[in-house]
Amino acid sequence: MKTTFFCKQINNPFEDPAVYVRLRCLRHTFLFDCGDISALEPAEILKIATIFVTHMHIDHFIGFDLILRLVLGRDMPLTIYGPLGIIHAVENKLKGFTWNLIKDYPIKIEVFEITENSMSHAGFYAESGFEKIVKPELPFNRTIYNEDGITVNAEIFDHGIPVAGYSLSEESHININKDELLRRGFETGPWLTGFKKAIRNNSNDFTVTLNGKTYTKDDLSSLVMITEGQRVSYITDIAPTDENISKAIELSRDSDILYIEAFFLKEDHERALKRKHLTTAHTGHIAKAAGAKHIELIHISPKYTALYTKAESEVLEALEAS
């Protein structure tokens, strides 16, 4: 079984960055950043279960109101992850409206605020007029989401303020080659569950007796077909510091798709340092060092609107540099 991510960049690279990711089921429809998302259809917005916000600069967060309005009557909760300040930002957005008529609405908003070592958690429920409910703090050890074989790792970068970057990966699928099973004369049975588990955990403890003979995991390796899961990373609005660059490489390592900003052209290197954004050269360097298979440029400064090809060429040049 090969699972596919459906990913789309909502706007063109000179507009607000935002990526819509749809996987197998509703629970796994994600949005990376919520700046201007008016190009999404309402039905697409209604499917968003989880939003991963990098930071609350207006071009990354102004779309929150549009989402809020559409999900108000929805049963499925809305979960939001973001950096330091996200709970305060959501709370204040909600406080900007009057909520005396929504006590019967089902919507629950859960907000997780990622800092260097911990994740604060707050709930905002329509039934309580969206008053903040403080939940127990959780540890932050890079993995912030792990459900149904989907894992999301986060990293905190410096952009003058803390910014979160994200990498979403699918577990690899372990399938049994039925023809090979038949050829070797083995019956299917519960032992296959333990065998798959041993493969997943790379454990050498597994043995099974089949047709009177005992086999180890390695003896049965010809039965296994592994489909690698895919990985999508989203990194934007980070200062071109050595620390940020090495964190970005680590976070996005082996990405199948890397969405990454290329805010400034190389010639504006000084400006990139001051404004705390990457240049095309940094973008190419990160993508190359991370071994990203496919790069999608996001968040190129609108002042280069006629120069997309130049930006792309500079990224390619950095990718080809030794």
Ligand SMILES: [Zn+2]
């Ligand atoms: Zn931005």
Ligand SMILES: [Zn+2]
């Ligand atoms: Zn920013």
